[in-house]
Amino acid sequence: MVEFPERRSMLSIFIRRYCSNRQxxxxxxxxxxxxxxxxxxxxxxxxDPVYDQDYSAVLASPGGTHIxxxxxxxxxxxxxxxxxxxxxxxxxxxPVAFAFxxxxxxxxxxxxxxxxxxxxxITRIVDALQAFPSMVLALALAAMLGGGFMNxxxxxxxxxxxxxxxxxxxxxIQIKNLEYVQAARSIGCSDLRIAVVHILPNVMPTLLxxxxxxxxxxxISEAGLxxxxxxxxxxxxxxxxxxxxAQSYLGTQPWVAFFPGxxxxxxxxxxxxxxxxxxxxxxxxxxx
Amino acid sequence: MKIIIKRIAAAxxxxxxxxxxxxxxxxxxxxxxxxxxxxxxxxxxxxxxxREQLGLNQPLLIQYLHWLGNVxxxxxxxxxxxxxxxxxxxAERLPATLxxxxxxxxxxxxxxxxxxxxxxxxxxxxxxxxxxxxxLIGMSIPHFWLGMMCIILFAVELGILPASGYVxxxxxxxxxxxxxxxxxxxxxxxxxxxLTRMVRSSMLEVMQSDYIRxxxxxxxxxxxxxxxxxxxxxxxxxxxxxxxxxxxxLGGLVITETIFNIPGYGKLIIxxxxxxxxxxxxxxxxxxxxxxxxxxxAVDILYALVDPRIRLGKEGA
Numbered sequence: 001m002v003e004f005p006e007r008r009s010m011l012s013i014f015i016r017r018y019c020s021n022r023q024x025x026x027x028x029x030x031x032x033x034x035x036x037x038x039x040x041x042x043x044x045x046x047x048d049p050v051y052d053q054d055y056s057a058v059l060a061s062p063g064g065t066h067i068x069x070x071x072x073x074x075x076x077x078x079x080x081x082x083x084x085x086x087x088x089x090x091x092x093x094x095p096v097a098f099a100f101x102x103x104x105x106x107x108x109x110x111x112x113x114x115x116x117x118x119x120x121x122i123t124r125i126v127d128a129l130q131a132f133p134s135m136v137l138a139l140a141l142a143a144m145l146g147g148g149f150m151n152x153x154x155x156x157x158x159x160x161x162x163x164x165x166x167x168x169x170x171x172x173i174q175i176k177n178l179e180y181v182q183a184a185r186s187i188g189c190s191d192l193r194i195a196v197v198h199i200l201p202n203v204m205p206t207l208l209x210x211x212x213x214x215x216x217x218x219x220i221s222e223a224g225l226x227x228x229x230x231x232x233x234x235x236x237x238x239x240x241x242x243x244x245x246a247q248s249y250l251g252t253q254p255w256v257a258f259f260p261g262x263x264x265x266x267x268x269x270x271x272x273x274x275x276x277x278x279x280x281x282x283x284x285x286x287x288x
Numbered sequence: 289m290k291i292i293i294k295r296i297a298a299a300x301x302x303x304x305x306x307x308x309x310x311x312x313x314x315x316x317x318x319x320x321x322x323x324x325x326x327x328x329x330x331x332x333x334x335x336x337x338x339r340e341q342l343g344l345n346q347p348l349l350i351q352y353l354h355w356l357g358n359v360x361x362x363x364x365x366x367x368x369x370x371x372x373x374x375x376x377x378x379a380e381r382l383p384a385t386l387x388x389x390x391x392x393x394x395x396x397x398x399x400x401x402x403x404x405x406x407x408x409x410x411x412x413x414x415x416x417x418x419x420x421x422x423x424l425i426g427m428s429i430p431h432f433w434l435g436m437m438c439i440i441l442f443a444v445e446l447g448i449l450p451a452s453g454y455v456x457x458x459x460x461x462x463x464x465x466x467x468x469x470x471x472x473x474x475x476x477x478x479x480x481x482x483l484t485r486m487v488r489s490s491m492l493e494v495m496q497s498d499y500i501r502x503x504x505x506x507x508x509x510x511x512x513x514x515x516x517x518x519x520x521x522x523x524x525x526x527x528x529x530x531x532x533x534x535x536x537x538l539g540g541l542v543i544t545e546t547i548f549n550i551p552g553y554g555k556l557i558i559x560x561x562x563x564x565x566x567x568x569x570x571x572x573x574x575x576x577x578x579x580x581x582x583x584x585x586a587v588d589i590l591y592a593l594v595d596p597r598i599r600l601g602k603e604g605a
Contacts, residue, residue, distance in 0.1 A: 120301075128305035131577040131584075133539025136557065140573050143561040144316040220430050224543050227432055228558060243433060247547070250451070254440040261433030269428035276424075 017281040024277020030270025037085040047076040049083035049237040059253045068259045071245055077256070080237035081263050087238045088267060091153065091222035092215040098157030099164045100211065107168025108195050108203075112176055122165065129162045138221055142230040149238070152231040156221045160214050167210050171203040205282040209275055216271035223264050239264050291592045295585050303581055307359070310574045311352050314342075314566055327564075364571035369563050374571040377556060384454055385552035388475065388544065389537040391468055395476025396483050396533070399426075403480075404487025408495060408522075409514055419484060426481030432543045435474035439547070442470060452549035471548045475540055479533055486529045490522040497521075524595050531587030535580040 018024050037044065054066075054074035062069040068077035110118040129137075141155035175181065176199060184198050225231035226240025227247075234241055239260040246257035322338035323330065330338075338344075343351050358365065364374040403419040410416055443451035449470055455463040494500065495518055503513050542554030549555075553572065560568035 124301050124305050127302045128309060128577075131302060131306050131580045132573065133536050133576055133580060135539030135542050136554075136573055136576050137539075139542060139557060139561065140313060140569055141316070143569065144313055144566070216428070223430055224432060228543065228546060230561070243436070247436070250436060250439050251444050254444065257433070257436045257440070261430065261436065264433065265425075265429045268430070269424065272424060272428055 014281055018277055021277050021280055023273045024281070027270045027273025027275075027277055030266060031274055034085050034089055034267050034270065037082055038089040041082045041086060044082050045076070045079040047079040049075065049080045050235050052076065052079070059249065059256065061253070062255055069253075069255050071242070071256060072249070077242075077259055080242060081239070081259060084237040084239045084242065084260070084263070085267075087149065087232055087236060088219055088222070088264075090149075091156075091238075092219050092271065094150075094153040095157035095160060095218045095221075096211055096214045098154065099160035099214065100207070102157075103161045103164025104168050104200075104203075104207065107165040108172055108200065110165065111169035111172030112191065112195050112199065114173075118169075122169075126162045126165050129158075132159075134159045135221065135224060138225060139228065139230060142225055147230045149226075149232045149236065152222060152225045155225070156218050159221070160218070163210065163214070164207070167206055168203055171206050172199055175199050175202050205278075209279045209282065212271055212275035212278055216268045216275065219264060219268050219271070292589055295588050299581050299585055303578065306577045306581070307356055307574065308352070310570055310577065311355055313573070314570055315348075317566065359571075359574065364574070365567045367560075367568050368565045369560075369568075374568050377568060378553070378572060378575060381551060381553045381556040383456070384550055385538065385541055385545070385554060387457065387464075388468060388471055388541050388550065388552060389534060391472035392476040392479055392537055392541070393530070393534055395472055396479035397530075399477065399480035400483035400487050403484045405491055405514065405519070407484070407488040408491030409510070411492060416488075419488070423481040423484040426477050426484075429478070431474050431478040431540060432547050434477060435471060435544060435547045438470045438474055452547075454548075454550040454552075467548075467550070471541075471544045471550065475537070475544045478540065479537065483526070483529060483533065486526050487522065490525045491518060494518045494522040524591065527591060527594065528587055531583050531590075535583040538576050538579065 018028075052075060054060075054070060054076070056074070058070060058074040059072055060066050060070040060074075062077075066076050066078065068081065070076055071080070106122060110122040138152070138155045138159050141158060142152045145151035145155065172195075181194060181198055184194050189198070222231055222238070223240030223243065226238045227244045229241075229244060232238030232241045234245065242260035243257060246253075246260065249256045322335045322342060322344060326334055326338055343354060346354070355365075362375065364378070366372065367374055367377060399422075403422060407416040407419040439451045442449045450467055454467050457464040500513060500518055503517050508517075538553065541552060542557060544550075545552040545555040546558055553576075557569060557572045560566070560572065
């Protein structure tokens, strides 16, 4: 018998374990700040990210009224960064939400049912999808779909599908033969109920880590696609398209490239730290 | 031997599905591919000619079989821009990308091996935290931004390296190294991040195994244990990661080649995308996917060769 020294809910144990890790807290703070900036963008700056073009201060260096300088159209870099956090937050959420909503049901079905469809169709398609280098796949899909921010989101999301299907499937296969699942089956629960109510909650911790890390990589992919010119349009204040603009001024106005890239790095670092923190907090093998 | 045959046999259905996916990609183009490729202002005759050229008037299955037949014979089709053979285009662009890929891989190894081994030898010390921090940074900085910062520092401010361009190795080896060093470091640093973690966790696991404890117990020096005993076994999972990474580098280099203006494989894909040369895009993607599958087979075989447990285990069963 296992003795419990003190009764605590799983959630409170999780929160305590997560918060005992300083890096994990830093990650959560960074992600929180991103969301805050996205929500409160108009409160943080007096300019408009697209229409406020100050032609007397084109490519101004940082300082004065424009603390991070201005771009080639005289738009305030700080303002564009702040509004860009909305696109960055969207870039983190949309592809991952797509991969989750499509990949997890497929993985659940595939892992739970097994058999021909699982072995010969789903697994093979996942293998085939994984054969494409992710950036190449995203690039090609975005191009074929016609470019633009939403198509880029879809392209990146499709790239995440194999990972979500695989992880869910592998977890379900491990869990489905546990006694509590057999118990559920023996009292006559339907397959759907067993899969969604009994198995899925136990797959979630692993998925949660995957979600966070996928968000980090989605932000980089979105920036990459926008940098190439297949993501957000040039006037949209995406951090990636800001880097695209900056490319022309590397030799003369290097600060134009500095701030958007730094913002991407910090936010991605935040998601990565959070993902690591979640993994540690949720891994039963790691002791407090 | 059995493993090799088994592994290759398993790859065939994957390649088959890959081919279907790549084929269907062209169908993704919104509307009629011929119109999309030619643009809205094309005359109906031109569109009809293009449809004929692409074989779009035939049923989808026939189109696919026709295309697959050509591909299997090594004919990837003609570029829609100037009619050159896509085979030639790819062959022309591949050397630069292969050089960058192996260069980045080398940089990644040079960073990851020392960092990973050091971290594992001194877990939870300042060294370990420092190496873990470096790998976190590597994972978080977009490599194309790192590339831009390198250009600003080394090409613009210090003026010691060229900002962009590419000189083939056989034309001028010194210039060649000068042009690839920045892209290779920028890409390699990112790749090193995952590898460092892999080396660290793999080493840590091996260090806890019984035979290492035996080696410690009989009083062997730390260096002998680390490099003579632990490293070999710890490298096994690292080989797998390296293979996958090398294959994935093709993707990572797409953007690197754009920043540094290197006429490689990735640049070919991007240029073709913007020239609406979807036949070249399609072929280039197919080739990169086949490349990944082949590298993975090679890694699995290498894995079996290096690790007698896998080789003997499978044959014994």
